Amino acid sequence: MYRILIFGNSGSGKSTLANKLAKDLRIPILDLDTIVWEPNQIAIRRPQEDSVKDLLDFIENNFSWVIEGCYSTLIKAAIEFSTEIYFLNPGVSKCLENNRNRSWEPHKFKSSEEQAQTFEFLQNWIQQYSSRDDEFGYSSHRSIFNQYNGRKHEIIA
Template sequence: MNKVIIFGNSGSGKSTLACALAKRHQLSHLDLDTIAWQASNPPTRLPLEQSKLHIQSFLDKYTNWVIEGCYADLLALVAPFAEEAIFLNLPVSECVDNAKRRPWEPHKYPDKQAQDANLPMLIDWIGQYTTREDTFSLSAHERLYRDVKATKMMFKSNVSARVLLDNMTS
């Protein structure tokens, strides 16, 4: 594994898997959440061109990487360079359960209380995954998966994704 993209619904385990792959294979890790948003309240997406510049800077700096997120538009920019694509296509109920157990993400929230205060909105947003038609939607991820030329893997449960992690560490 040298160049990997990971995508799926919020709460599907993208960051967990990306961190494990990065550690196991000495890959640089880019969480697209860190380059997709302006520092505003409510959060507002950065213009696509600005995010694209951040991605290009990352690609210029690192040869071996894992890039993860729920942004089909941003992932489409790096998909031509990816050697592997992993679609975490978990049921919404598993994503909700994962979101409820999510540890504090200091790169997104000032403290655990702020993260927990956002949980009801996040659960509602996760629940809309199959009906939305935006860049974060199931339909956008299915198109990305269909169109990407890399070696593809799809996991449809936490259990199957854990098997991959377990096999990497054994």
């Protein structure tokens, strides 16, 4: 049984690692963005209880899985079911570079042009990772990683 949680800053490589693990292990993957935002409305957040319900439904309906995202509240809701976690922490410069090279994400945006409209916002948001004091920030992710007593990995490069 594999129940893998992956978290970190935007652009840290969460989706890349999650897709590789899911493919190699032949298990389903959940990108938390798909349950947090209204479909085709990336700027409108769904009610938290709806996102948690969808997360727990995914966990209940899949024996093994990979879940990835930057939402500490949802990571905390899933962590008790996980067998291992990955904290991707390659540094802000690498995250900015990865964001510049990000390919179109059709499960999040209707078109590559729509995704491109979010580029500057996301670059600024990535740069604030260590200073943000919210569920998306470094301090929240670090706390989750430090408190987890199971199998865990921090990837810094």
